[in-house]
Amino acid sequence: MTTMTMGAGDPRGPKPKRMTASRIGVYAFLIISALFFLTPLWVMLVTSFKTMDEVRQGFLFNWPANFTFDPWIKAWDTACTGRYCDGLKPGFWNSVKITLLSVPVSIVVAMINGYALSFWRYKGSELLFSVLVFGAFVPYQVVIYPLIIGMSKVGLFATLPGIVIVHTIFGMPILTLLYRNYFAALPSELFKAGRVDGAGFWGIFFRIMLPMSVPVSIVAVILQTTGIWNDFLFGLVFAGRENMPMTVQLNNIVQTTTGIREYNVNMAATILTAAVPLVVYFVSGKWFVRGIAAGAVKG
Amino acid sequence: MATSVSIRDLSLNFGAVKVLEKLNIEVEQGEFIVLLGPSGCGKSTLLNCIAGLLDVSDGQIFISGKNVTWDEPKDRGIGMVFQSYALYPQMTVERNLSFGLRVARMPSAEVDARVKRASEILQIEPLLKRRPVELAGGQRQRVAIGRALVRDVDVFLFDEPLSNLDAKLRSDLRVEIKRLHQRLKNTMIYVTHDQVEAMTLADRIAIMRDGVIQQLADPHTIYNKPDNLFVAGFIGSPSMNFVKGTLKGSDFTVAGSTLSLAGYGFKAPASGEAILGIRPEHIAIHDDARKMPIALETEIEIVEPMGADTVAWGKIGGQQVSLRTSADVTIKPGDRVLMGFDPARGSVFDAASGQRL
Amino acid sequence: MTEVALAAQAQPRRRRRRGSLQAILATTPMIIAAVGVFVICILFSIFWSMTNSKLFPNFNFIGLTQYQRLWGTDRWIVSVQNVLVFGSISLIVGLVFGYLLAVFMDQRIRQEDLFRSIFLYPFAMSLVVTGLVWQWMYDPNLGIQSAVRSLGWTGFTFAPLIHESTALYGVIVGGVWNGVGVTMAILLAGLRGVDGEIWKAAKVDGIPTWRTYLFIALPMMRGAIATAFVLQLTGVVRVFDIVVAMTGGGPGFSTQVPALYVIQHLTDRVNVGQGMAAATMMLAPVMLLIVLRGLFVMRAESRAKRGAK
Secondary structure: OOOOOOOOOOOOOOOOOOOOHHHHHHHHHHHHHHHHHHHHHHHHHHHHOOOHHHHHHOOOOOOOOOOOOHHHHHHHHOOOEOOEOOOOHHHHHHHHHHHHHHHHHHHHHHHHHHHHHHHOOOOOHHHHHHHHHHHHHOOOHHHHHHHHHHHHHOOOOOOHHHHHHHHHHHHHHHHHHHHHHHHHHOOHHHHHHHHHOOOOHHHHHHHHHHHHOHHHHHHHHHHHHHHHHHOOHHHHHHHOOOOOOHHHHHHHHHHOOOOOOOHHHHHHHHHHHHHHHHHHHHHHOHHHHHHHHHHHOOO | OOEEEEEEEEEEEEOOEEEEEEEEEEEEOOOEEEEEOOOOOOHHHHHHHHHOOOOOOEEEEEEOOEEOOOOOHHHOOEEEEOOOOOOOOOOOHHHHHHHHHHHOOOOHHHHHHHHHHHHHHHOOHHHOOOOHHHOOHHHHHHHHHHHHHOOOOOEEEEEOOOOOOOHHHHHHHHHHHHHHHHHHOOEEEEEEOOHHHHHHHOOEEEEEEOOEEEEEEOHHHHHHOOOEHHHHHHOOOOOOEEEEEEEEOOEEEEOOEEEEOOOOOOOOOOEEEEEEEEOHHHOEEHHHHHOOOEEEEEEOOEEEEOOOEEEEEEEEOOEEEEEEEEOOOOOOOOOEEEEEEOHHHOEEEEOOOOEEO | OHHHHHHHHHOOOOOOHHHHHHHHHHOHHHHHHHHHHHHHHHHHHHHHOOEOOOOOOOOOEOOOHHHHHHHOOHHHHHHHHHHHHHHHHHHHHHHHHHHHHHHHHOOOOOOHHHHHHHHHHHHHOOHHHHHHHHHHHOOOOOOHHHHHHHOOOOOOOOOHHHOOOOHHHHHHHHHHHHHHHHHHHHHHHHHHOOOHHHHHHHHHOOOOHHHHHHHHHHHHHHHHHHHHHHHHHHHHHHOOHHHHHHOOOOOOOOOOOHHHHHHHHHOOOOOHHHHHHHHHHHHHHHHHHHHHHHHHHHHHHHHHHHHHO
16 A cells, blocks of 8 residues: 555664754753852852851862861851941841831731722722832832931831831832732632622632732732832931841941951851742742732733 | 555553553545544544654554554655644735745745745635735634645645634634635545534544544444444434433333334344434424324423424424424424334434444 | 732632631731731831931931932943843843853753753852852952963953953852843743644644744743743842842952842941932832733733633
8 A cells, every 4th residue: 555665774763863962062061051040149148157267269160278267257146337247137126127027017908908909999099000000110218318317307217117018019010910910810709709799808808809819918028028118218217226237237348448358258248148938939949930020021 | 546544553642541442543544534533532642643743552554554653753755734823923924825845945936936826726826925823713724734735745634623703604614615625626534522513524524532442434324323322322413312222122011011123224133221223303293293103192291493493392202302393384382293113214222331232 | 910800700709708717817927017017017118218217217308319419320221231131141142142051952862850950059059159159260360360371371361250241240240140040941841841742743744843943832832931930030130149049249349249239228328218229219110020921911811811702
């Protein structure tokens, strides 16, 4: 029936997989890129375990010859910023306080905003929302100074409640957008069913919407925890000496001009500051990416 | 006739999952083959293997006498049309048609000639300067066919090309594909889950299930002489009636009464548990039933007027059967009517294996 | 904005007086933030930019004098130039490198999750941390330069932060290191969102892979590109932390940026009026973005109308 020849060595079955030049190129590019991204982390780590004598020899990439934890202890406990020599720990605890308070407050406020904007529109609510979206793109410097004046008028400037309020305000645009989009994507029958059952604003919120907003809230928590922990500008401006967050203190320790610069201590301090968001990142995995993408989606 | 596409012992596994198992199909030059089956039966996978979009696990594929098992899709002499049209959205229709040719550095006079010919055949000349977003669904699918046409290939592959269209457009375009095939006389391999498309278009239909071809035959054979219960039940609407009973020689016993299947062409003498299949339109009623070798009385339970004809539901041996009759015949629920059929037009299957007896 | 308008149309406005009242009460924080901060504070900034406020804000109106002074100040001009250079190079490098990474990640590679984690982790760290690490790596005496020299290549120079002409590029590398992973992640999601049959069609058409990525997939990813672009752009306009941590604006003014200029005038330089003038100027790119977006939406709407008929 067929006129075709079937010689030995005829192609049969899967195409033989060869490590072609292009495959090697793909991995070469990715591995070289990975090295670019990993080098700073490596340098931070090895430097932080070296003695200053070894750091001064200049072998930036080498594994520490005399492994020491002293820089870490010093960074945490006794490193100096100007006259104060308490290490990073006050900054760490300040950041913990600021983050623990700001994350829930900002999220609860934004959740209610998003809920109201999705289901309980009132006259002017869309305009307010537009202003808020605009706020997401406003450079902070444009509003900082009047905000300082306003907050000092009511006695909130350089206080813990003050910095919490600031984080709530500046987290509001993105988070409200996040929740609004999430609620708007829910089937509106849910809301209508709640109305038919006689539930009001808060009834529907607590009994229907709140339990359904767990996934988006995970994203919001990740977004806010890393964002607030990593904040520098607001901490610098609004927190005051008493509540100075870790990032500001880190910068002060490293940039302090008195005495010799202890690079190993600086790097230990840097890793300590980066540790919390890094843990959040590695624990949350793909949620983290979702959070970024969600934060960038516009209305 | 020369063989156009030849699939030999083709298997495909994803890990431990067997998607296609030892398939063999010989497609002749100019033949229109339809791969038909429920979703997940492997029909699209098979088409992707033929196109070279999936690497096979075992076996060989020949196209126009050439072993293309390891060839790139573009070197296989195929054109392909997709369900989602897969038009390049930022390019005009003209660019969509010519992009592949230009990339292959074909002289532009030749490119223009081919685009002109394809757009004439498909009557899309007025659309050449538009972009896909500005086209309706049917127009998009014509452009997609055009993109296969300009490649001037021996074999056309269609992957559910009409599934995204509404019913009216679907039947229009179906006719057009048939016309196209008659005009071009290319080999066409067409994947669908729509039995009407399969019956109307195909020279031969391959009915697939779980990666295995259940029957490969012309539409008439598929419809009238299904190889097994699956094929019998899959083709036809309303579907074939199945009556369970016991077979002894040519006597089929159901609920105490015995029907003689003497006129049925058994492949081999058989007995045991069996299933008798009769198409609804092969059951006659009233006077016509008297002329049939088998006639029995039943009470009509439900009547469904379809416009062109009427489907009524009665019983054989306590088992529900539907029958299809002319819309002119007056029939109403509760009527006791005589219904009859010719066993020669029925199908008998082994109850255990499901195979035709 | 269009989406909002459509949603408003879909839900006919009904009288929900009690609910509305509760909604207004519940969103009081939003009303205060939106109006108080993003409207009134901006208006105050603009107002004070037209006064001669020094340490404390005053209401001595002096017209546009602060702006004349601003645009006559080298430090500001350099800041603007720097942010333009920083912005355009960061955006281009970020998008190109980010897309390259995404494309290479899309090649059915092993260990995709590992590579993704590696490319993305810098973004989890603050820009202060980023700035300090790179400052240390760039250290002329103990950083990369000396490490490479100790390998025997004694002529090697790589200490961008000590020269005025190169310092900005040093900052850019740090910024790209921090943020390009995000661009990669967004663009990779965009690539994965392109209809699978398009790739098949391109393969059957014999279009080389690189052309498919460049001429077919990329134009289909407008949403992902816009997202990545806006995310980067807001970062560029706000660029502050990394500069403070890495160079403090130096050497000279070579890494001065507008955000830093504002803060310096509010603190060390005690010149609120001048700082507010600079801050007001920082609004310009945002306004430009809004106008461009408005035009884009209008064009899309008119196109949709044409398509409909």
